[in-house]
Amino acid sequence: MADFIRKIKGRGRLVTQILFAAFTNSYVRGFAKGRIFTGKTKYVCVPGLNCYSCPGALGACPLGALQNTFAARGYKFAFYATGFLLIIGAVLGRVVCGFLCPFGLIQDLIYKIPFVRKFKKLPADRVLKWLKYVLLVLFVILLPLFAVDATGQGKPWFCEYICPSGTLTAGIPLVLANKALRSAIGFLYAWKIAVLSVIILLSVVIYRPFCRYICPLGAIYGLFNPIALYRFTIDPDKCIKCGECEKVCKMNVSVFKKPNSAECIRCGDCRRACPTGAIKVQKPFK
Amino acid sequence: MSAKYRPAAVLIIIGIAFIVLGIARNEAADVYRKAINICLECMGIG
Numbered sequence: 507m508a509d510f511i512r513k514i515k516g517r518g519r520l521v522t523q524i525l526f527a528a529f530t531n532s533y534v535r536g537f538a539k540g541r542i543f544t545g546k547t548k549y550v551c552v553p554g555l556n557c558y559s560c561p562g563a564l565g566a567c568p569l570g571a572l573q574n575t576f577a578a579r580g581y582k583f584a585f586y587a588t589g590f591l592l593i594i595g596a597v598l599g600r601v602v603c604g605f606l607c608p609f610g611l612i613q614d615l616i617y618k619i620p621f622v623r624k625f626k627k628l629p630a631d632r633v634l635k636w637l638k639y640v641l642l643v644l645f646v647i648l649l650p651l652f653a654v655d656a657t658g659q660g661k662p663w664f665c666e667y668i669c670p671s672g673t674l675t676a677g678i679p680l681v682l683a684n685k686a687l688r689s690a691i692g693f694l695y696a697w698k699i700a701v702l703s704v705i706i707l708l709s710v711v712i713y714r715p716f717c718r719y720i721c722p723l724g725a726i727y728g729l730f731n732p733i734a735l736y737r738f739t740i741d742p743d744k745c746i747k748c749g750e751c752e753k754v755c756k757m758n759v760s761v762f763k764k765p766n767s768a769e770c771i772r773c774g775d776c777r778r779a780c781p782t783g784a785i786k787v788q789k790p791f792k
Numbered sequence: 793m794s795a796k797y798r799p800a801a802v803l804i805i806i807g808i809a810f811i812v813l814g815i816a817r818n819e820a821a822d823v824y825r826k827a828i829n830i831c832l833e834c835m836g837i838g
Contacts, residue, residue, distance in 0.1 A: 548823075567827075567834075585810040585813040586815065588807075588810050589810030589814055590811065592810060596804045666836075672833075676830075676834050691836070691837060730800075735797060
């Protein structure tokens with residue numbers, strides 16, 4: 507029993523990810539019947555990228571909510587969804603990515619698949635990591651706001667053309683279970699399956715390619731990392747600048763130089779690897 | 793709370809105000825309406 511508890515403690519993040527994803531996607535009947543949950547909890551946005559058309563989803567996807575409000579006639583600004591993002595971001599920053607995002611969990615699990623060689627980053631990493639900010643501004647804000655039809659209605663561009671979470675957790679299960687939807691698939695579906703396939707294949711060799719280069723939600727939360735209530739600090743008296751934290755960081759962050767980098771998903775590998783215990787979680791209340 | 797955390801506290805307060813404003817503008821009802829209907833765009837059907 508003690509051994510089991512020790513094992514669970516060592517995998518605390520994975521256990522949290524699994525429990526949170528299972529809890530927020532616990533409408534099991536939806537998967538069997540090919541339909542989605544319609545309860546009142548869907549008024550509330552979950553913190554991570556979790557398609558609200560996933561048959562199991564109990565909450566709303568914050569990124570989908572943001573785009574749909576921008577796209578709707580008459581609003582021009584998404585106060586409700588932005589409010590959720592401000593609160594979650596200001597408290598946790600990218601802890602959400604590391605612990606509470608189902609699509610992050612999926613990538614983590616895929617990365618565990620053994621492969622002849624794993625890569626620390628893509629060749630154009632420095633440039634590519636800005637892509638998520640471009641997608642945020644263009645596909646999540648500007649296009650839904652301004653690319654509208656004759657009635658003034660826009661559409662959720664990121665959901666429609668890119669989001670692999672929607673394809674994997676909503677597109678595939680619903681198309682498999684629902685004959686009417688199956689008859690409606692076409693080029694767009696094939697495109698989204700292709701995007702998903704590339705991300706899945708890349709996830710085998712690189713840690714979390716979607717979170718690093720594409721995810722607009724991670725881009726938003728990353729902006730909060732330096733000011734969030736949960737943040738890291740380096741004890742200058744203890745840090746010996748050995749670079750061990752940078753070596754173990756799968757997101758390729760120089761933790762001892764930039765402990766609150768927008769790329770850090772707060773997995774905590776650096777804290778466990780630090781030989782002097784110099785990386786600490788700052789306490790907001792003293 | 794130390795001064796370093798004031799920006800986060802301010803953002804949390806603004807976030808709460810935004811949610812209240814969003815509910816008043818009926819945005820919450822729109823989010824709910826979208827979330828309880830199958831999102832064809834999300835699935836890749838259009």
